[in-house]
Amino acid sequence: MSGVTGAIEGGAAGYVDIGQALPGAVRVEMNLHVQEKKQIMSTDETLPMVDLRANYRALKSSIDAAVADVLEKTNFIMGEKVKAFEAEAAEHLGCAHAIGCANGTDALQLALMALELQPGDEVLTTPFTFIATAEAIMAVGAVPVFVDIDPVTYNMDVSLAARKIGPRTKALLPVHLFGQPTDMLAIRELATAHDLRIVEDCAQSFGALYDGKATGTLGDIGCFSFFPSKNLGAFGDGGMVTTDDDELAVRLRMFRAHGSERRYHHKVVGCNSRLDEIQAAILRVKLPHIEGFNEARRAVAAAYDERLRDLPLQRPPLAHSLGGVPIRPVFHQYTLVLEDREALREALDERRIASAVYYPIPLHRQEAFAGMPGVDERHPVTERVAERCLSLPIFPELSTEQIERVTDVVRSVVAVPA
Numbered sequence: 001m002s003g004v005t006g007a008i009e010g011g012a013a014g015y016v017d018i019g020q021a022l023p024g025a026v027r028v029e030m031n032l033h034v035q036e037k038k039q040i041m042s043t044d045e046t047l048p049m050v051d052l053r054a055n056y057r058a059l060k061s062s063i064d065a066a067v068a069d070v071l072e073k074t075n076f077i078m079g080e081k082v083k084a085f086e087a088e089a090a091e092h093l094g095c096a097h098a099i100g101c102a103n104g105t106d107a108l109q110l111a112l113m114a115l116e117l118q119p120g121d122e123v124l125t126t127p128f129t130f131i132a133t134a135e136a137i138m139a140v141g142a143v144p145v146f147v148d149i150d151p152v153t154y155n156m157d158v159s160l161a162a163r164k165i166g167p168r169t170k171a172l173l174p175v176h177l178f179g180q181p182t183d184m185l186a187i188r189e190l191a192t193a194h195d196l197r198i199v200e201d202c203a204q205s206f207g208a209l210y211d212g213k214a215t216g217t218l219g220d221i222g223c224f225s226f227f228p229s230k231n232l233g234a235f236g237d238g239g240m241v242t243t244d245d246d247e248l249a250v251r252l253r254m255f256r257a258h259g260s261e262r263r264y265h266h267k268v269v270g271c272n273s274r275l276d277e278i279q280a281a282i283l284r285v286k287l288p289h290i291e292g293f294n295e296a297r298r299a300v301a302a303a304y305d306e307r308l309r310d311l312p313l314q315r316p317p318l319a320h321s322l323g324g325v326p327i328r329p330v331f332h333q334y335t336l337v338l339e340d341r342e343a344l345r346e347a348l349d350e351r352r353i354a355s356a357v358y359y360p361i362p363l364h365r366q367e368a369f370a371g372m373p374g375v376d377e378r379h380p381v382t383e384r385v386a387e388r389c390l391s392l393p394i395f396p397e398l399s400t401e402q403i404e405r406v407t408d409v410v411r412s413v414v415a416v417p418a
């Protein structure tokens with residue numbers, strides 16, 4: 001993985017300089033876009049949670065050419081670009097196999113199918129995540145067992161997990177939420193002690209490092225989403241599973257293609273979950289820049305942190321250590337926890353600044369899971385965070401001016417303690 005630094009420029013417009021992460025031709029495109037943006041940006045403009053157009057424009061000519069190439073070759077299903085992307089993603093993340101699939105939800109389901117989860121088997125996971133995590137568990141007939149979250153990282157509190165392990169427990173499914181890695185050392189110790197498999201939900205953590213290793217390479221199978229707003233986003237749905245295990249890789253490839261290794265020879269009942277060739281073409285253009293994009297996100301998070309440090313609200317940890325292990329988050333979201341969330345939401349809204357609540361209803365409180373065993377249990381940290389969390393805009397191109405626009409509003413609503 002190439003370590004590329006992105007820094008916030010200190011000048012009047014102060015754009016995040018991810019240009020230095022990009023090769024020459026792309027840098028020119030990016031700089032043109034920045035010039036254009038300087039002219040059109042005004043404080044009245046709506047500030048979105050994520051600016052997908054800015055990201056597209058930065059790489060426009062390369063992306064357009066890659067898509068045009070697919071259209072010319074018309075090899076739309078499982079073509080050369082899917083294969084190439086799989087090889088490049090595996091190399092980038094540092095794992096033996098990366099296998100494209102249709103979306104992140106399918107990635108989770110394929111992982112659980114490949115691990116031969118049976119109806120009634122239990123999978124420990126977090127109630128503070130997008131519903132897809134638990135949906136995938138239920139799709140294979142298994143049962144999600146929720147474990148409350150850590151109050152700092154908002155990921156599964158692994159110290160609470162052991163007491164949830166029973167005879168039917170087969171797997172642990174940590175989610176690296178908001179791009180913050182889970183305590184994987186603790187997860188692995190637990191898995192070893194109880195003979196459990198580990199599936200990592202990396203939908204929000206492409207490029208995040210735990211002890212120098214990429215999330216998605218720390219358990220049995222890593223599951224990624226390339227939903228457009230993700231750190232590495234396609235221009236539609238896309239997903240991927242990763243593993244170091246050759247046998248699991250064979251099974252994963254088989255399950256995503258109707259249970260077949262050879263066309264019309266079906267060994268198991270699988271599904272149709274392929275990464276689209278056009279999406280693979282776009283992802284191949286973006287992959288070499290993901291380190292720069294993630295570095296720019298970290299710079300935005302650091303700038304938010306500096307400007308909000310004295311306020312009575314909880315900020316996400318920057319690069320830190322978890323149980324002595326170095327962590328490098330990728331800030332898919334920058335999420336605050338504060339007492340009066342609604343007052344801040346309204347103030348941001350008035351100033352045409354987007355904000356979002358990820359997630360307002362924990363999974364054990366979702367109507368869809370009513371009546372499921374264990375859903376009446378309390379998960380106090382999750383419930384407290386779900387009532388108080390608010391995510392601010394974060395994307396690689398967010399400028400210093402825009403960051404200040406956001407933090408000025410936060411500071412006008414949240415009083416500095418006397």
Ligand SMILES: Cc1ncc(COP(=O)(O)O)c(C=O)c1O
Pocket residue numbers: 103104105106129130132133175201203204224225226227237238239
């Ligand atoms: C934590 C988490 N898991 C799984 C998914 C599912 O990914 P997809 O939308 O690609 O199916 C998402 C996507 O939003 C997610 O955030």
